[in-house]
Amino acid sequence: MDTVETFTWEFGGPLAGIPVLLAFSLLCLAFIGSLIVVWWSYRNALRQLSLQRRWTLSTLRLLTLATLFFCLANPTRVDRTYLAENESPKAILLIDHSASMTIADNRGRTRLDDAVRTWRTFANQAIDRFGEIITYHFDSDLRNAPRSELYPEQIPGPDDTQLLKALQSIMDTEKPEAIFVITDGLDTNDSQQDEALNSIFQSTVPISFITGENRIAEEKMLTLREFDSPEEVLRDTAFPVRWVIEARLQRNRSLPITLQVDDQTVMTAELSLASGYNLLPLSATVTSGQPGERVLTLTVGDDRESKTFRRIVSVGSQRSTRVLYYQGTPDWGFRFTKDIFAREPSIELTSVFKPTDEMTVISGQDEVDELPEQSQALAGFDVVLLSQVPSRQLTPARQKALQEYVRQGGGLLLLLSDADQAEALRRSTLESILPVFLEDAEPPPNGGDTLRNQMRQLRQTGGGKAIQLHPFSIVESSRYAYIFGNEDREEQVIPCFFTAAPIFRAKAGADILAQDPSEKDSAGRSGILLAIQRFGTGHTAVLATDSLWRWKLAEPSDSKAPEQFWQQLLHTVAGAGMGSDALHFVRLPVEVPVGEPINLKLNAGPDMDDSLEVVATSPEQEDFILTPLEKDNPDVREISWTPKTPGEWTISASTADTKTRQFITVGPPAVPKPDRAHENVDYHLLRSLASATGGDMLEIGSKPGWMNRTDDGPTILDERRIPLWSIWPLFLLATAFYLFELSLRRYWKLL
Template identity: 30%
Template sequence: MEWHFGGWLHGLHPALAWGLLGLVAAVGLGLIALSYQRTLRKLPTRARWGLTMLRTALLAGVLLCLANPVRVEESDREKKSSRKLAVLVDRSASMDAIDNRQETRLGNALRTWRQHIPEAKEKFDQIEYIRFSKKTESLPTLEEAAASNQPGDATHLLDALEQTLSGAPAAIVCLTDGLDTTQKNPSEVTALAQRCGIPLYFVAANNRVRPGEFLNIKEIKSPSQVLRQTRFPAGVIIEAVAARDGEIPVELWSGDQKLSESKLKVRTGWNSIPWTVEVSAEETGPMPLEFRAGSSDRQEFSASTTRVIDKTTVDILYYQGALQWGYRFLLAALQSDPSFKMASILNPALGMKMTAPAQGHAVLNDLPENADDLKSYQIVVLAHAFADQLSAKQQLTLVEYVRAGGGVLFITPDSDASQDFAGTELEEMLPVVFERRSRVSQEDAAARAFQTHMQAIGGARSSDETAFAQGAMSRQEMEPLTPFAALRSSSRARLFAPGPGAPQFSEYAKVLCAKPGAEIIAVHPRDRSPNGSPRVLIARQQFGRGFAAVMTTDLLWRWKLSLPSSARNAETFWQQFMLSLASTPPGQGLRIVRLGESPMLSRPVTVRVEGAANEESPKISATTPRGIALPLIPRGTNTKGAWDVSFTPDQEGRWEITAENGSGDMARISLPVSQHSRTVETVNTPADLEGMRRLAEATGGALIDKESTAFPAPPETRSSERRKTRPLWDESSLLLLLLGFYATELVTRRWYRLL
């Protein structure tokens, strides 16, 4: 423990500081003695000495405050915290790749790291060794961590780093080639290490082994059938191992016509890249789709077939809570095309029900409470519905109907009515989140009930709807119609693209937001949600095997009335809109999927043919690299429309598997066969040096080589952390004591009438 002067005496030599303080004290004492030697009234000796002592005590306290003494306490215990270094050793199969010097990647990394072990022992108190491939395992020594009888077939590098960071070591060193096979985003590990303040160091496992490359089309996706003159998505997933950063050319062909092409960026190492194309369905019949990846000298392909049909029957059940003028126009638009059959349940708020059954369907007086009664309909439209009109059981029935493959289109331009559906079973299924209703007064509730009542009365006489609407429009100023803002990310948004015949609305409901994963088709051109995003007007999402869609506008009846009587824009829109919602039937186009690892010489290879709609087995054949076709015998599976077939390749090179079903649809896939299985762990994928460097530098670490110092010196404990200081004058008790001395002196002087 030490004593230091502060304030105006801080920094002076102790003798000089004490001398100045003593001089001020002597002068002060002299003045006190003079002040009480002669007074206005004669004082007793005891009183004179008492007052002098009080004034002297007050002076001493003031001098103490001016000197500002500080007590400094040195801690006797060691302030240096225990520093642990975690050393991760990658024991996946890629670390055993041997070069022409008979050195493995692991051996190269160990040789580099052993040169830095003395430095690590000097700067860290403890070293923990951890072996990993898919899982992590703590071991006492480096030799045990490096030893492995059976290397792992995958590298979960980022997972191992996350688990090690949770142990809060002072630093992490990883002996690896940087090839993570999980395809996780490294930014998550970077952010975690930055939050924890733990630097990551890498010893690059890199030798002179010749880097290999690998290209494979893993999966192709296309619908089993689509309508003519519509657009549909077709996609592919490409797996690639690249020796360096670059691009892979990809193409989509239909017969001899190239539909689309692009170049997909790949980084060094393992890549899994999806590519999706919007395809236009033109003429009816089978439409072959073939994806090609890679350059012409080493190109892989996978083909499937999608059938384009001319017409389909769309059965619609229309339920409306309150009669609206738009119903008449929607019904006329759909009835003008024989492909649509619409049954109607009109349930206005007055409590009256009117039904209009469709041909071939049973009469429904209300929404059923059994999902089986809805199976014959492809779409159920809920227009201007109110939450108190649909029982909980009816809503659950709609949910079960959609989950089993049906579709629901919810239409409402009323924000108040939509708020009543917040938190219901129906909202759980829909692609949007409704705004929650705030508390309303009884007067507001009564006004809303009256408005609902009048809405029902206003449309009760359907024969007078058009004349009434036109007369109302001529007698008052109406808000201008608003066009939709279509989103290019949705293939269905083309119906709302700007143009002279684009649909327009007059009223819309405000919903809170779209749910994650929902397909937003159209939004409001100006209005914004509370989160700043455009107000959602039309959205769709998959739910189970079916779909649920929302249209938060009116039925576009004013837009229809604004068009010339001969115009067919509204009819065309409603027909194409309903088809676009239900145009993707369940099922997959005929395709071939490889099962298991990459094909290997003299090892059985199994592929699966999917999308064979009928029960007849498809014809499947394998073509060898020499062009010899070998028939294969398919066997059934537990999945409907899927057949498996196996063969054992006896030649290296590219094999081709072809399948054809009874309808003439064809599919084919290329299978490159090699002597050894080709995976990211076995094709000598080059070490990801740049990826490791970026990760290390972002966390305050570095790539460790043979020459440079691996670790910076441990941070020294600052003097402010080793020494505790406490100012002695800044105490409430001292201040109270000084005030006590001063007050006592004043009272005493008053007593002897010196004041």
Template identity: 25%
Template sequence: MLEWLFKYPSDVYREAEFMFATGLAPAWWVLIGAVAVALLAASLLRLARLGGRLARWPVSRRLVVFGFQAATLGVILALLAEPTLVVRQLKSGANTVAVLIDDSESMSLDAGGGESRLALARRLAAGDIVPGVGERSSVALFRFAEGARRIESLDALSADGNRTRLVTSLTEAVTTFNAEALAAVIVLTDGAANADAGDDLGALLAAGVPVHTVGIGPEANTGDVELSAVELPRTVPPGSEVTARLTLRHATAGDVRVRVRDGEAVLAARTVALREDGAVTSVDIAVPSGRPGLRELSFEIEPPPGDPLSRNDVRRRLLDVAERRHRVLHLEGEPRWEYKFLRRAVAEDDVMDIVSWLRTTPRKTYRQGVAGAEELAEGFPDELSKLYAYDVVVLGSLPAAALDDEQHAWLESFVGKRGGGLLALAGRDALADGGWDVAPLAKALPVTLKRGEKPTYRFVEGTAHPAVEGHASPVAALGAGESDGWAGLPRLADYQALGPPKPGATVLLEWVGEDTVAPLLIEQPYGFGRTAVLASATTWRWRMRTPPDDPRHGLFWRQLLRHLAQAAQQRDRVTVEGGPDALAVRLALRDQRYEPVADADVRAIVTGPDGAAFEGTLAAGAARGAFEGLWRPGVPGVYRVDVTARAGGGEHLATRFARVGGEAVEYFGATLNRPLLERIAEATGGRYWEPGNVGGIARTVALEGAGVQERRALPLWDAPFFYVLIVLLKCLEWGLRRWWGSI
């Protein structure tokens, strides 16, 4: 209706310049208008002097009638001046518009109404886009998945691309198409870019060509539950429990069953309740690492009834089970049972070495597990590099005043910079009672320490039980399968009151008293490392007051210290990421004080699944001490990467494994990524279009394209709006005069 009234659509008015086409100067039209208004005013005054009903009107009514007549006269004069819109539009036959259609596998999925996304894109292109754009410009058709390829007809589309590089494909189309002036790019896609980051628009912006995006497909797949991510440590010691964090994306709430397999063997299984307040649910599941060697684990969702996409229910991850010993430093300020039984528990671990320093009297100390006479000879390590040689530090009942300011700073740096694990135990001189609330380490701890008028450490009995989030942690896994291994454990004899957990902390265990439930074991990540607080020092009761064959005390301590040790960062941080077709290798090189090493010769030997190997060089990255390399092997499978770095006369070596390909990436995140498409369109000067309104895309491209343009005058004198306005003005004037009795 509006387009009929004003003759042209709104985007024409938005881009056009307004002018009068008669050629008379504006001053002449002002003079003509003034003379006409003056004649009109004179005629009204004459009628008033002649008497009659008009002479009896008040001045206000006369002015209203005069206003309507003057407005009508103004519209007529404007039409005589020939109002015109001047637009700049693409010159006919001088430009090319590239039309890109997503031809990846995700386009074979349902777009709604039983029609595939590719069928919808083909119908839109053939029905409105290509014919409309082709009236003024040449049309170049492209299919894209991994890259953009020219096609002659829409029949060449098959939805068989196994990965999507959206930004790369757009850049290729814009920068390599040189046949004629490229005026615009129109891309029809679901936006599920899974092989490029989607944020490097530099080359696309430099071309200066507007990109119009047409979103295809739903923003949520009804009934689908997707295993969108699995986070798993790359290297773990044998015989340990490893925590895998699974992220499930879902459209509705409900329960699903998750399994972890090693071949045909089921290693773990759990029922997950999908959140009702969001589309993403994260869950931790404990998996036994098993024997040394490389393992490929399969994480699977049991598809719920009506799940439309079963191919996004499985993820595979490599787990390198390797013998790597961890060193634990235990600092204790007084002899007590917890010290003795903690050492016994760790002594039974094949991959943990515990070094202890115990102050037996104010002037005597006792060392155990040291590698030589020099280790801990001065008590606390006398050099930062010596402290960094440990993976975990356990602080017992040791007052903060036992360390100097530099040593306190080292402890905080041990967690935040080196990436070590730290466990603070309860005690008479521990935590707030030991003055640790004002030490630098306090900001790294998972709870706020508050010193009160009375000691926070007291002897009171209570039981330990996993908290809600603790059930998913391997630290709390004392029973076989899903059984409760905490039932029947002897009561603890002490508890140290803590402040509230910090926002990023997780409560793993709770202390249950007669009328109190309080946090017992709390952890949180800090910097590159992890800290934990255990608010009791009487877990030795779990050993002394249970049968000799009860393994739970030793199992708890080994799992807790392994959990902290596995999070500890190695000095040379090597990460190898396998993608759909690429292998990315990154190295963060550090010296013994964990300072970045920039001057190094870093090489990688890559061995493929067929045994063939090649050597490549890692180039220096943007950050100091960072090196990176990217290779596209071309053959899917498991690759071994041996990284060697020579720096300062030393040599560092690390081996990592990664899988290239093997997952149907097109079925993960296979929903409409509208935010990405809107961002691309806005950044390049184009627009985002929904399938139902693409009829206006050809006109918009003609007016807003970047190619060869021409000026065109569009007359407005015959627009229905002006004649409707004249009739409306006269009708209002007649109606008022009739109401006032002058007719």
């Protein structure tokens, strides 16, 4: 580590945030004005003074003022500790040597061969970016690779693969800056997957995956690998639908697809497929509408060959999104935003307005008058919304409670409208769980943000002229872009803000939903307006703007855009779950072969009683009772089921209070597979891990995010700012000058 000591000026008061040269110019003008006033006052004193006495008294007064102006300039010593060059950050390369990666197909080719070929196209850039790359091998256990070897000594490897356990072990022991994994995602360790996943999701280390294919496309095949949609949504909300088409073709062809909601077509597309193997991830945004069941029907193919798959989405309010809205300092937006929440039936609001320690205004059902210091007191809320809360109210105990609340599945939404609010939370417990870095929340070098906000406020209060609102720049690639609606529809919601906090850098694993391209930092990064990140089993979000109440006033009176935006945002931060604690199926398969046993997973919750009943209904409307298996995890029930006839089956689960059902397509018998080398790569798991941690799926020709990052200089490990004006010798000197002046004035009979 290298420590460097530098010196800077951090002007305070009205000079804060403006360029140093301009601040010094204003101080010089003030000093010259003081010189004129002091000279004039002693020139016109009660008693006539000689020129020498006037100069003596004026000099003493100016020395006192100069000392005070020096304090206003706030000279500061900055001690920065940098990562030394010989301590460059490292990356880890994990290589899967299990049987599925090392068994060759009838062409003599393994998945490891294909993945290594892809890795070698990125290896040099990874070394340039991260420096040292340490290689590990894993299958049933984790071990160091001798001389960074990529291939195993023994082929094929063992059948056992513990991918998640290997990742968890690396994160606990090595603390790397990035992890690259060559694997197919086939983890055979089912017993501790949930624990390992939670540990990985809480880490800030980006994980990138390199996969390989080794299957031979001998026969034609068209199927749906994944069909993901939430099982429960609120009314009048937009929600994402994602699916993955898998096809093997003997020649190029076009493939039409149609997505319907009930009987209404919401999307049609024509896909161009190449001969050979194709894997196409697609998505669409759907509006839920009024309460009830929505049947999503996806038709893949044409009259010659087509398949139809269905999913059910429950629209309603099995329970509302419970929100604790905590407002600190007074703000016009509190009343407007609170009214928006109160008018939305899907939001159950408890608001606390605490402008002073002695005054609290509470509305809602729950008895809450303070931010709790125990996470258990927040368990009754899905989202905690903090707006302009003074730092004195965010005590360490309360921040710790919020951290634990989010870790256990709660949602936290923080509103930051200026740099002062962001600065108050720097390096706090609360900042550690946010999706952005508040250490970078400083005005741009030209002082543009603070000056711009001040000028906006002046224009707002002067002359009654209309203020200018600035629209969000929506990041359409975000997985949460559905919050704003479909980009192809005219009714897309685009919020507009008046002021924003200067935040420019997101953490690994964070998802940026909206930016402000008009504000950039010295590295050219656009300002971040809205970002979301998973922490533990919950979510945290930062809205780095005002509460958008001016946008509400600027909209037509019949517009519901602000209500829709807030409803979608709160529902997403709540874990959206889209019913995460309700009865629902977990990763239900889309199409299964007839006659083969499959395991269904049902999230029943720890409080689910013995009235749970699971029924499989055949295409001939014959019911079969399915019995859940006894497992250690009380939240998840596993059901083993073997479909006897092909066609569309309905799987229903119900208790005394709730019910859910879904469709499963049962296809023809599976073609026998000679070995594990022909099992499908688990792209769903790998994409989820890469997306949640800020990593990438590396493919030849792709450009992952870490390749585009510029070198911002040495990595700062620690920074200490020591003000030089708040020292007793400086105040003693100013006092001495003033006392000496007073003594001379009394001696010369001016007092």
